[in-house]
Amino acid sequence: MIKRRRSKIVKASTVRFGAPHPIAVQSMTKVPTTDVARCLRQITKLAAAGCPIIRLAAPTSADTAALKKIVDKSPIPIIADIHFSAARAIEAIEAGVCKIRLNPGNIKDRKDILKIIAAAKAHGTAIRAGVNEASIRDLKSENVPENKRVALMLREMKKYVRFFEKQNFTNLVLSAKSADTVRTIEINRAIAENFDYPIHIGLTHAGLPQDAKVPSAIAIGTLLAEGIGDTIRVSLAADPVEEIRFGNEILRSLGLIESTTPELTVCPTCGRCKVDVIKLAKQVRKTLKGIDKPAKIAVMGCIVNGPGEAQDADLAVCAAQGKGYIYKHGKKLKVTQEAQLLKALTEEIEKL
């Protein structure tokens, strides 16, 4: 079991950030914020996919005006994504969003940040204060060497946090983003060690799903495995529903949420294997598709791993030469001919 890092608990409408509250898998809408109906349709789909809180970009006052209507009708709480403009931040807060995302580094005037803090206090709005590697380099005219970047990001974050705390504002979620997997891990370890606030984790380095999923799984997964991370976002150049599904897959892989569908273990096969286990596994997976409850099913191809895995599974088949052994909760249930194996297993799955 993963021991999650403890921090202050931050409140954003009905959502709480910080252990022991669940890790919130968030995403962003990808249609114009001004198109209220399309936004709400996308949000409804995201909520159904397991998204408890959603972020919307609000670069213009037309967007913040739309936010108000969206907040009123959305099935889940709304976060506003704000860049450059204090006016947009304040409008979003007044529109009733529960949280704003802000990179204080890209709002130049400190007085503007003071105004945002005052508005957030008045409305009970949470603020995610972000620093990202790209903006650190913007601050410096020359390039910062790789081994200094984490230290500079941390220094920047300390500056922000001190500033917020000086205003007695502690309804903060912190995030530090980098396009690099290893630096994302390092800066978040540093943030976890240095501050007492919930952490938002994600990799800036997005891409098409086939390119972006592995780096995101590794960066986010490594941090979660170390107990770090209270809300996550997987950035994919894809339908935001795919971001939510993949984020939940990461949590499930680490036992941070329970599975709600059957889980299929299949031996990778090797020279010992006398049966087409992969074909059988694909057929079993099809059979499992409609089933909406958790169960552990294993398809194994030999006696080396078979009986061991079978012990862990609710149902297991061990396919040997011409025959199939079906195990239920680790106990041998029946032996069938190879040709009858899928049918016999399907029957047992239905009985579960």
Next chain:
Amino acid sequence: MIKRRRSKIVKASTVRFGAPHPIAVQSMTKVPTTDVARCLRQITKLAAAGCPIIRLAAPTSADTAALKKIVDKSPIPIIADIHFSAARAIEAIEAGVCKIRLNPGNIKDRKDILKIIAAAKAHGTAIRAGVNEASIRDLKSENVPENKRVALMLREMKKYVRFFEKQNFTNLVLSAKSADTVRTIEINRAIAENFDYPIHIGLTHAGLPQDAKVPSAIAIGTLLAEGIGDTIRVSLAADPVEEIRFGNEILRSLGLIESTTPELTVCPTCGRCKVDVIKLAKQVRKTLKGIDKPAKIAVMGCIVNGPGEAQDADLAVCAAQGKGYIYKHGKKLKVTQEAQLLKALTEEIEKL
């Protein structure tokens, strides 16, 4: 940069396990070992995909006889996967494999293990000594509670290592396998802390690629990010070439190997985006397909992340309303009409 854990260096033919030697991404053949020609064809494909050492199952003496022919002709060194039988282990060693994989727990007679050690010493063969969670439970008649399993696996491993060391045998690679992502991480952290040998990491919990890739990326990625792991295997119920590709993708994501093909960063898009960035990204990816050299290409949809990411990229496009900005090494190179953007970027990619 990841600081890899230091250990003894273990020699298996031309391959060395242990930092600073490269992390070897291995796999297993999935055709009968007795079919020498098919094995060699599969091994040749695996080697071309970036596999430096390959494992073959050898459950019968016909298999170990075939191993000899395979060892002679294989483009990469051969490991034998041995279970239950000391005779097979010794035959494999005599057939000239550079390493054998052995779970000492499933060879009951200590004298048999002594014979294997003597043969391995005489032939300079390395041994991967493995313990796995399933076999721990085989040892105990009742179920071991989850929180005790890691400690029991570690105790078992200590027993094995003491036994090998008592025979002055130290050409050892250690592996501890579990079907559970979190326990895989925990037991390998414990192994890394307690022993001075290279570590083989992988998740027993295999499955079809769509189910197994994420847990494997997280378990293996987390350990590698902590500096643990000298050889890895991703177990997939799929063509072994896919295991090698995916293993290398994990290493690449963590900067543990260099990229040899272009890398495409794409902004995930949001409500700010006025252009179909995902469509453009898919077209760019197609263009990149034939290119066989490393380069960083970025496709961005707005001015918030665009210019920052562009700084990191060899070539970047920032697609705004009706127009496209092309950046080269962070400097604005040209502005085109939206319709000409792909063509202009393709031209610049070709010039790289």
